[in-house]
Amino acid sequence: MDFYGRFSVDEEWTPVTAWGLSGYVVAALLIVWLAHTDGHWVFLLDSANLAFHEAGHPLFGLLSDRLTVYGGTLGQLLFPLAAGVSFFRQRAALSFAFCVLWLGENLFNIAVYMADARARVLPLVGNGEHDWTEIFSRWGVLDWDAGIATLVRITGWLVIVGAGLWLWYRLTAAH
Ligand SMILES: [Zn+2]
Numbered sequence: 001m002d003f004y005g006r007f008s009v010d011e012e013w014t015p016v017t018a019w020g021l022s023g024y025v026v027a028a029l030l031i032v033w034l035a036h037t038d039g040h041w042v043f044l045l046d047s048a049n050l051a052f053h054e055a056g057h058p059l060f061g062l063l064s065d066r067l068t069v070y071g072g073t074l075g076q077l078l079f080p081l082a083a084g085v086s087f088f089r090q091r092a093a094l095s096f097a098f099c100v101l102w103l104g105e106n107l108f109n110i111a112v113y114m115a116d117a118r119a120r121v122l123p124l125v126g127n128g129e130h131d132w133t134e135i136f137s138r139w140g141v142l143d144w145d146a147g148i149a150t151l152v153r154i155t156g157w158l159v160i161v162g163a164g165l166w167l168w169y170r171l172t173a174a175h
Pocket residue numbers: 053057072073131
């Protein structure tokens with residue numbers, strides 16, 4: 001580490017083992033299965049996402065009233081992003097991949113909420129205001145809620161598969 005607490009960029013990534021990659025694949029399959037079956041709820045992760053979401057509203061609301069509605073989504077993305085950046089700097093390959101997995105899972109969670117913008121059938125925490133009804137209405141894209149949600153969901157898939165392929169590359173490149 002240098003004076004500013006940064007890790008030098010050319011530092012080697014920690015080696016990825018077959019066990020590490022297997023753990024990633026098992027966790028990814030479990031998450032994808034839970035996120036795409038009844039309830040669309042991934043235990044532990046979605047509870048954490050919800051906590052960070054609810055903390056994000058008042059936190060970003062401090063910056064600006066108009067940001068309050070975005071604060072939930074920003075809040076729940078902030079933690080996997082911050083953890084991911086930290087592990088990236090430490091060149092901790094497996095931990096970094098798991099943060100990317102969490103980020104992708106977060107996108108599934110957000111997509112479920114987005115897709116509900118017009119239907120409004122999800123049970124909501126707080127004052128019952130629907131973030132995405134408000135956000136999509138502001139943007140004038142409320143009719144596109146399902147399409148936008150699908151794009152976000154596909155991005156989640158790409159992110160999760162991408163991190164798995166990257167781990168596999170790191171494992172095979174080491175030999
Ligand atoms: Zn919210």
